[in-house]
Amino acid sequence: MSTTTKxxxxxxxxxxxxxxxxxPYWDGTRAGKLVIQRCKGCGAHQxxxxxxxxxxxxxxxxxxxVAPTGRIWSWQRPHHPVHQALTGFGxxxxxxxxxxxxxNVRMVGNLICEPTAPVExxxxxxxxxxxxxxxxxxxxxxxxxxxx
Amino acid sequence: MSERTLRGKVAIAGIGxxxxxxHGQSPDAEFKLAxxxxxxxCDDAGIDPKEVDGFASYGDDRSDAxxxxxxxxxxELRFSNMHWxxxxxxVAASVANAAAAVHSxxxxxxxxFRSLAQGQFxxxxxxxxxxxxxxxxxxxxxxxxxxxxxxxxxxxxRFMSDHGIRHEALRAIAMASYHHAQSNPRAVMYGRPLTxxxxxxxxxxxxxxxxxxxxxxxxxxxxxxxxxPADRAKDLPHKPTYLLGTAQGGHHRSAAPVHNxxxxxxAHFPTVAKNMWxxxxxxxxxxxxxxxxxxxTGGVLxxxxxxxxxxxxxxxEFLVLENLLxxxxxxxxxxxxxxxxxxxxxxxxxxxxAVRQLRGTANNQVAGAEVVAVLGGPMVTPVSSLVLGxxxxx
Ligand SMILES: [Zn+2]
Numbered sequence: 004m005s006t007t008t009k010x011x012x013x014x015x016x017x018x019x020x021x022x023x024x025x026x027p028y029w030d031g032t033r034a035g036k037l038v039i040q041r042c043k044g045c046g047a048h049q050x051x052x053x054x055x056x057x058x059x060x061x062x063x064x065x066x067x068x069v070a071p072t073g074r075i076w077s078w079q080r081p082h083h084p085v086h087q088a089l090t091g092f093g094x095x096x097x098x099x100x101x102x103x104x105x106x107n108v109r110m111v112g113n114l115i116c117e118p119t120a121p122v123e124x125x126x127x128x129x130x131x132x133x134x135x136x137x138x139x140x141x142x143x144x145x146x147x148x149x150x151x
Numbered sequence: 152m153s154e155r156t157l158r159g160k161v162a163i164a165g166i167g168x169x170x171x172x173x174h175g176q177s178p179d180a181e182f183k184l185a186x187x188x189x190x191x192x193c194d195d196a197g198i199d200p201k202e203v204d205g206f207a208s209y210g211d212d213r214s215d216a217x218x219x220x221x222x223x224x225x226x227e228l229r230f231s232n233m234h235w236x237x238x239x240x241x242v243a244a245s246v247a248n249a250a251a252a253v254h255s256x257x258x259x260x261x262x263x264f265r266s267l268a269q270g271q272f273x274x275x276x277x278x279x280x281x282x283x284x285x286x287x288x289x290x291x292x293x294x295x296x297x298x299x300x301x302x303x304x305x306x307x308x309r310f311m312s313d314h315g316i317r318h319e320a321l322r323a324i325a326m327a328s329y330h331h332a333q334s335n336p337r338a339v340m341y342g343r344p345l346t347x348x349x350x351x352x353x354x355x356x357x358x359x360x361x362x363x364x365x366x367x368x369x370x371x372x373x374x375x376x377x378x379x380p381a382d383r384a385k386d387l388p389h390k391p392t393y394l395l396g397t398a399q400g401g402h403h404r405s406a407a408p409v410h411n412x413x414x415x416x417x418a419h420f421p422t423v424a425k426n427m428w429x430x431x432x433x434x435x436x437x438x439x440x441x442x443x444x445x446x447x448t449g450g451v452l453x454x455x456x457x458x459x460x461x462x463x464x465x466x467x468e469f470l471v472l473e474n475l476l477x478x479x480x481x482x483x484x485x486x487x488x489x490x491x492x493x494x495x496x497x498x499x500x501x502x503x504x505a506v507r508q509l510r511g512t513a514n515n516q517v518a519g520a521e522v523v524a525v526l527g528g529p530m531v532t533p534v535s536s537l538v539l540g541x542x543x544x545x
Contacts, residue, residue, distance in 0.1 A: 051408030
């Protein structure tokens with residue numbers, strides 16, 4: 004497990020709501036684990052969280068820890084500040100990361116890199132856990148960096 | 152059993168719009184703009200506004216049907232419909248829903264409209280989130296993924312990368328809209344041409360494919376069309392424009408949460424376009440003029456591909472300015488200036504322009520236009536499209 008105290012983005016962006024549907028994910032990230040929904044009926048991985056399995060319609064959705072690695076499926080680098088917390092900051096890099104070992108679900112996060120660094124679709128990345136301990140309730144985001 | 156179709160069953164008898172304003176500059180309240188556009192559409196159709204018996208809109212339009220019916224003294228309200236989904240995904244669907252109501256006999260005379268004075272409310276390009284991000288946003292906003300442009304940008308990155316399509320193809324799309332706006336006095340960008348140099352020098356909104364001129368502006372105004380049974384349209388002042396085909400929706404799990412649509416690098420038209428062409432009994436080769444909703448130029452590219460107008464392998468060669476211009480380009484597109492340069496009226500202005508082209512009264516007329524396609528707002532779900540034609544196409 005890899006964590007960072009240097010945050011990808013300035014403080015002040017919205018914090019994630021943690022309702023019952025998604026709470027196991029946020030509990031997982033607090034413990035440095037990447038957990039996603041996996042249907043106990045048919046075994047399908049599912050992301051983001053939903054009440055029912057999109058494949059077999061089972062409501063018996065479990066949560067499974069998956070390896071915190073993936074590959075970049077797509078990316079963007081915003082320049083225009085869309086939130087007051089981002090004014091005067093940026094550009095920054097957002098990646099869509101595919102998890103091939105977990106049914107190819109995709110997650111959104113920031114790529115920890117220089118704002119001018121080239122980004123390559125297909126590049127291997129690993130998760131970096133970014134705790135926000137001071138928040139109420141506290142939460143931990145999942146960021147990504149290129150694998151060595 | 153008779154064929155279930157809207158082909159040739161209804162017509163757009165009247166079109167109307169307000170003056171189009173830059174963001175925040177409308178002197179009139181949003182609801183007043185809606186009333187003005189609706190009355191203009193009735194006047195254009197030669198129909199007493201009190202005969203209107205239905206309203207259809209989309210994008211969570213704030214001008215609700217009950218208030219409109221009361222304000223206009225409508226004798227009897229028989230149909231009111233709000234199409235799910237944000238932005239302009241429902242622009243063609245609002246016309247289709249009006250058409251379905253008319254054809255089914257639920258109503259006789261239905262307005263499809265959009266009214267928007269965003270300046271009197273909140274900006275699209277800025278966050279309206281509170282301290283906590285709910286639902287999908289919980290997995291997006293903390294990473295600075297908030298605006299509409301950011302929601303769609305990674306679709307564009309992937310599609311352009313997969314197919315080796317250059318940013319110049321998107322520049323041609325933006326320039327076509329601005330070019331046509333220069334001969335349309337209604338257009339917000341009338342008198343403000345766009346050059347390649349100005350486009351290339353414009354600032355990044357999002358790398359790698361969203362410069363300033365790839366993104367729609369925000370505007371104030373309203374637009375409306377009046378939908379009536381085909382038989383009735385024959386007795387009205389204008390040459391009738393018939394609905395030939397329309398569809399709405401999205402393909403398999405296109406709205407899957409947190410960017411997990413299986414076919415992600417898509418505008419979500421694959422099934423919608425197929426269904427629309429099937430109803431119209433036409434294909435892209437039959438279309439004389441295309442109106443393709445620009446929220447972002449990359450979305451236009453995806454729409455054109457998914458409706459069969461552009462082969463992604465040939466996009467770099469085909470998407471050049473001269474091919475997109477009225478009157479004689481291979482595929483005249485966004486002939487009034489579109490969302491980018493006429494007015495961002497969430498595509499309703501494109502339905503009006505389609506009708507003008509078929510009547511032969513457009514500012515940038517394509518001679519002898521018989522079939523016009525309107526591709527609604529791309530990359531959301533549900534999306535929607537329609538094809539209109541003259542009497543000769545029935
Ligand atoms: Zn299942």
